[in-house]
Amino acid sequence: MYTLLAVTGTAGEPPVWLTILPWIAIFAVFWFLMIRPQMRQQKAHQEKVAGLKKGDEVVTAGGLVGKITKVEEQFVELELAKGMKVRAVKHTIGEVLSGKPAKPAND
Numbered sequence: 001m002y003t004l005l006a007v008t009g010t011a012g013e014p015p016v017w018l019t020i021l022p023w024i025a026i027f028a029v030f031w032f033l034m035i036r037p038q039m040r041q042q043k044a045h046q047e048k049v050a051g052l053k054k055g056d057e058v059v060t061a062g063g064l065v066g067k068i069t070k071v072e073e074q075f076v077e078l079e080l081a082k083g084m085k086v087r088a089v090k091h092t093i094g095e096v097l098s099g100k101p102a103k104p105a106n107d
Contacts, residue, residue, distance in 0.1 A: 049090050052076060057097040060088055065097070 032058070052058070056068045066078030066086070075087050 045091075049093055050094055052090065052093065052096070058093045059095045061092045061094045064088075070083060 007026055020028060037038060052071055054068055054071060057065065058068060058076075059065050059079070064078065064080060066080040068076050069079050070077035071090075074090055076086075076093065077085055078091055079085050
């Protein structure tokens with residue numbers, strides 16, 4: 001029969017804090033390179049959406065460019081062309097171009 005000998009010795013094992021340290025370092029890298037910048041972008045977008053006003057020219061997440069004609073609590077009314085108005089959810093506004101329409105490139 002084979003005899004199993006239990007080896008009890010801690011001479012070859014590193015300390016516990018040394019095994020946890022790489023996981024803490026990985027979390028720190030993720031926090032500073034991914035999570036924190038995303039939180040900043042989210043906060044900036046919320047401030048941008050909260051500051052929308054009538055007359056702003058905006059781009060929606062779907063790529064539509066229009067001028068805000070009415071601002072409600074959750075929706076905005078956009079004028080895409082003369083007489084063509086649509087309602088959009090406020091949080092789908094991706095970018096505020098300006099308070100006044102841009103001059104066409106052809107003119």
